[in-house]
Amino acid sequence: MPGDRIVQVVWFKRDLRIHDHQPLHQAAADGPVLPVFAIEPAQWQTPDSALRHWQFAAECLVDLAEALAGLGLPLCCWQGSMLALLEALKTRYGHFVLHSHQETGNAWSHARDDAVAAWCQTNAVSWHQARQHGVIRGLTQRQQWETQWETLMAAATSPAPPRADPADGWENFHHVSLTALTALSLGHDQTPCPQRQPGGRQAGRALWRSFVQHRGRRYRGSLSNPLLAWEYGSRLSPHLAWGTLSLREVVQSLRRQRQKHPNDPRWSASLKAFTSRLYWHCHFIQKLESQPDMEYRTLHPALRGLRERDPQHPRLLAWQQGQTGVPLVDACMRSLSATGWLNFRMRAMLISFATFGLGLHWREPALHLARLFTDYEPGIHYPQIQMQSGATGTNALRVYNPLKQAEDNDPNGDFIAHWVPELTALPLDWRRKPWALPTSLRQHFGFQPGRDYPLPHDFEPEARHWKDCLYQLRRTPQARQQSQVLLGKLASQSATKGRRRSSRRSVSSRQLTLFVDSTHAEED
Numbered sequence: 001m002p003g004d005r006i007v008q009v010v011w012f013k014r015d016l017r018i019h020d021h022q023p024l025h026q027a028a029a030d031g032p033v034l035p036v037f038a039i040e041p042a043q044w045q046t047p048d049s050a051l052r053h054w055q056f057a058a059e060c061l062v063d064l065a066e067a068l069a070g071l072g073l074p075l076c077c078w079q080g081s082m083l084a085l086l087e088a089l090k091t092r093y094g095h096f097v098l099h100s101h102q103e104t105g106n107a108w109s110h111a112r113d114d115a116v117a118a119w120c121q122t123n124a125v126s127w128h129q130a131r132q133h134g135v136i137r138g139l140t141q142r143q144q145w146e147t148q149w150e151t152l153m154a155a156a157t158s159p160a161p162p163r164a165d166p167a168d169g170w171e172n173f174h175h176v177s178l179t180a181l182t183a184l185s186l187g188h189d190q191t192p193c194p195q196r197q198p199g200g201r202q203a204g205r206a207l208w209r210s211f212v213q214h215r216g217r218r219y220r221g222s223l224s225n226p227l228l229a230w231e232y233g234s235r236l237s238p239h240l241a242w243g244t245l246s247l248r249e250v251v252q253s254l255r256r257q258r259q260k261h262p263n264d265p266r267w268s269a270s271l272k273a274f275t276s277r278l279y280w281h282c283h284f285i286q287k288l289e290s291q292p293d294m295e296y297r298t299l300h301p302a303l304r305g306l307r308e309r310d311p312q313h314p315r316l317l318a319w320q321q322g323q324t325g326v327p328l329v330d331a332c333m334r335s336l337s338a339t340g341w342l343n344f345r346m347r348a349m350l351i352s353f354a355t356f357g358l359g360l361h362w363r364e365p366a367l368h369l370a371r372l373f374t375d376y377e378p379g380i381h382y383p384q385i386q387m388q389s390g391a392t393g394t395n396a397l398r399v400y401n402p403l404k405q406a407e408d409n410d411p412n413g414d415f416i417a418h419w420v421p422e423l424t425a426l427p428l429d430w431r432r433k434p435w436a437l438p439t440s441l442r443q444h445f446g447f448q449p450g451r452d453y454p455l456p457h458d459f460e461p462e463a464r465h466w467k468d469c470l471y472q473l474r475r476t477p478q479a480r481q482q483s484q485v486l487l488g489k490l491a492s493q494s495a496t497k498g499r500r501r502s503s504r505r506s507v508s509s510r511q512l513t514l515f516v517d518s519t520h521a522e523e524d
């Protein structure tokens with residue numbers, strides 16, 4: 001109607017906060033605000049969706065609704081497709097403006113956003129999409145990427161608006177009450193996660209406080225050990241994935257913290273290492289943004305078609321159930337299933353074992369892990385999966401030997417004992433490889449390999465086979481040319497230099513052993 005201010009719709013996605021939320025800030029300045037979260041059934045039925053993601057998100061939404069109420073705004077939880085919501089908004093308001101953050105999601109969300117963009121264009125609705133990460137849309141090469149990341153992270157955060165006017169008629173768009181959110185049945189994977197991290201900004205802030213006040217001092221040196229990383233890692237990942245904390249506010253807070261400990265080398269080293277991870281967060285998401293088919297297609301053309309996908313492969317099922325017969329692998333899978341979290345090194349080992357040690361295609365294992373990670377972030381997940389399974393064809397091949405990983409990162413066997421109780425009674429050496437328990441001792445320990453715990457697949461020759469195979473395929477002139485194209489598109493300048501260094505290292509280590517256990521796991 002003439003004279004009326006245009007309704008400003010704020011579409012919350014994976015940015016469930018009011019602080020440093022530029023779309024909300026802008027909308028509140030421009031007119032009456034309608035904050036909405038769309039619960040799209042089709043999205044929750046994709047094969048990478050799971051109950052734990054929804055429950056975490058639902059807790060974040062309850063927290064967000066409370067924060068919005070403090071500004072005088074409702075949170076509308078719409079159940080239905082985004083296109084149906086847009087039609088309903090058009091019917092109710094005639095004209096409106098749409099605000100959101102840019103999202104680098106899975107193929108489903110990518111296609112949905114394309115459809116929303118087309119709808120907005122057809123209906124002359126402006127859709128303002130702000131950046132929340134250091135990811136650049138439409139980027140063709142990585143020069144200057146690092147500089148722009150710094151600029152974005154150094155820019156002032158958007159304060160939450162003190163008050164905002166709610167749009168009339170918001171009740172029409174609110175389908176699901178906050179109390180019903182968590183129990184909503186959306187048809188996703190139902191694996192329970194009894195020890196999942198709680199969602200919501202308050203939980204995220206509490207984690208951050210404890211990290212910078214005391215836990216973070218031991219960050220460096222704890223990352224590879226699954227028990228220590230649980231305690232001394234930041235554990236912020238689901239909060240960054242669902243945006244209860246903005247990456248920029250964490251980066252800025254971190255920089256203030258670094259100034260507080262100038263003379264404590266342990267704090268300095270830890271906070272420096274942590275800063276790199278925040279940079280990698282966007283560096284990896286940029287890869288999926290630039291190459292969205294990384295989600296479902298082997299990145300390097302020379303390595304495609306090597307293995308068949310088989311969702312019923314017995315070795316895949318055993319791996320998914322934590323029943324491979326390799327104790328550290330099974331402990332990791334069972335722990336991940338129950339808690340929704342695992343440290344970087346053990347994630348890398350799980351996918352490396354599935355693809356090299358068990359000879360599986362990476363795609364089914366990737367989907368399984370996506371469903372188990374509460375912090376599932378497609379832009380980190382798929383590039384990491386491809387890298388750790390050797391599918392990028394450009395990174396040094398890292399094949400993690402679970403026996404060596406157990407020696408290095410579970411030195412007392414406590415992690416295995418906790419998650420694989422069948423092995424608790426065995427002395428340390430055999431707890432790591434129970435199949436080797438001498439026949440003479442089996443009766444003494446009341447343990448029969450194959451009866452009390454599965455016998456493993458012969459994973460060392462299998463891994464050697466795949467590793468050799470990948471090296472051969474990468475070596476042809478055509479494959480080398482394809483590698484250069486991929487590097488030009490997806491590697492940052494500094495990452496490329498690092499890669500060259502690590503390639504030289506890997507040549508010499510290859511001469512020593514074919515089953516290299518890389519110590520450079522966290523480089524790109």
Ligand SMILES: Cc1cc2nc3c(=O)[nH]c(=O)nc-3n(C[C@H](O)[C@H](O)[C@H](O)COP(=O)(O)OP(=O)(O)OC[C@H]3O[C@@H](n4cnc5c(N)ncnc54)[C@H](O)[C@@H]3O)c2cc1C
Pocket residue numbers: 233234235236237238240241274277278280281282284342343344345347348351373375376377378380381382384385388522
């Ligand atoms: C196969 C595989 C799949 C992965 N999938 C995901 C995923 O879906 N979601 C996810 O958030 N992380 C993923 N990671 C990266 C990493 O393992 C987790 O971010 C980390 O374990 C989360 O714990 P934290 O928050 O305590 O991390 P911290 O070590 O405290 O790091 C802080 C933040 O930096 C980012 N970060 C840390 N390590 C990396 C990395 N190597 N690459 C990119 N960003 C990083 C994360 O946002 C993390 O929360 C994956 C790693 C592998 C090997």
